[in-house]
Amino acid sequence: MSDVDLSAYGRTSDWSRVRxxxxxxxxxxxxAADNLTHLGAAVTALDDRTDDAKEERGTLLGVLGADVRLGEGSTAELPEGTDLLVVSPxxxxxxxxxxxxxxxxxxxWGEVELAWRLRDPEHPAPWLAVTGTNGKTTTVQMLHRILAAAGLRSAAVGNVGRPVVEAVMDPEPHDVLAVELSSFQLHYTRSLACRSAAVLNVAEDHLDWYDGPSGMRAYAADKGRIYHGVERACVYNVADPVTEQLVRDAEVVEGARAIGFTLGMPSVGMVGVVDDILxxxxxxxxxxxxxxxxxxISDLASPAPHFVANALAAAALARSHGVPQAAVRAGLVGFRPDGHRIATVAEADGVTWVDDSKATNPHAAQSSLxxxxHVVWIAGGLAKGARFDDLVQAVGSRLRGVVLLGRDRHLVADALSRHAPDVPVIDATGGETESEHDPMAHVVAAAADLARPGDTVLLAPGCASMDMFADYAARGDAFAAAVRHRTGRG
Structure with a gap:
């Protein structure tokens, strides 16, 4: 056991005593390693994998005094004398x-726990935090745009891109941070207490990580950590009772409110939709x-139900922080989602081609569908322990046909055979010379054969991409390129 008591450690503590x-x-x-080194801690950084970027960063930190160990076997043993272990998500x-x-x-600790403890005690920018199985990044980016429209120095940080610890250590203090947190990040938090927080939804995902009979409960419990210690508002999804239960279970500051968001008519204490008005x-x-x-709704970049729900959640968090109505509207009107999120790639011969490669689990795919x-659905990849029966039961009547790709495509096929046996299914993985060099070209060709005028061909795989592509963006790029080549639109 370490002889250093880290329970109350923060930015102004004596980090020179910490290994x-x-x-x-x-x-x-x-x-994390960089900022701990600058604070004076003796840092050892470990990673079994190495690449040029890690080697370059390791050289830089080595000059500053850190011990960086990269390559297979580096994480087998915890270095002797360690006082604190900081783990990546x-x-x-x-x-x-x-x-x-x-x-x-x-x-x-996780990097998020470290960041929370390293906030500047003189300028501790409050956190407005978002988690959920789907919609986190879009909601946080919407929230950031709203906060900026209100004249606040904000940043979208966390799982969305820039590490939180970088933001809290920024020499120029922020007024407020819009923080995206995954279940992996929340798992290793202990003292986090946000100004306000939202859980957008809880559905099957990462069950390869949260395995065992209690996997979903553990996954939901980690999501619920975001509510603990909340000062002003716990924002939950009225359509998802799990999120409301997480609010009920949370220990919050006295006076914190439960604020629901709904696509229907809002009750008192909620945000919702009235005659197409948020x-x-x-x-x-x-x-x-x-x-x-x-x-x-017409002010938004998309009328898709899940996009509207994200806007409502972002608005609720901003309003809990005192942001005026005008800034909420200005932020939402000016917001456009990142690529590979319900992005129209082309329209040709009466068929619309849409890239939602970011739909990497069944819940996200169902929201997109x-x-x-009338949809020709492109699905498959790495299922991460998820099942597709509920999805197919919910959207089966919308399906014109399905094109399957990827390692776990059989899981989608099995669900289709049980719940939508009359829907045509094409397995587009392998077996074609064309697909050996460009697998997405074969997928797009198969989808074109199924589509009729008025249909949408939708890439919403419901699975992760790493079995065939570097990431979901590379998958979406390949889809868009194949569509443009086929339709002559690029």
């Missing part, structure tokens, strides 16, 4: 390194008898 080990040397691991609790730390009584009945004085107009009446 910190950082597990994982990607973007967040480097940020995704490291499982049963990894030998973490088990050794637990056995020795050494605290294990309406606030939570943060107005006369909320029992009136509502404040935030914007209209629900926005179209």
């Amino acid at each position: 910190a080990t950082v597990a994982g040397f990607g973007v967040t691991g480097f940020a 995704g490291w499982r609790p049963d990894h030998p390194l973490l088990q050794q730390a637990t056995a020795r009584g050494i605290p294990v 309406a606030d009945r939570a943060f107005v004085e006369e909320r029992r008898t009136s509502a404040a107009e935030l914007c209209t 629900a926005g179209y009446d």
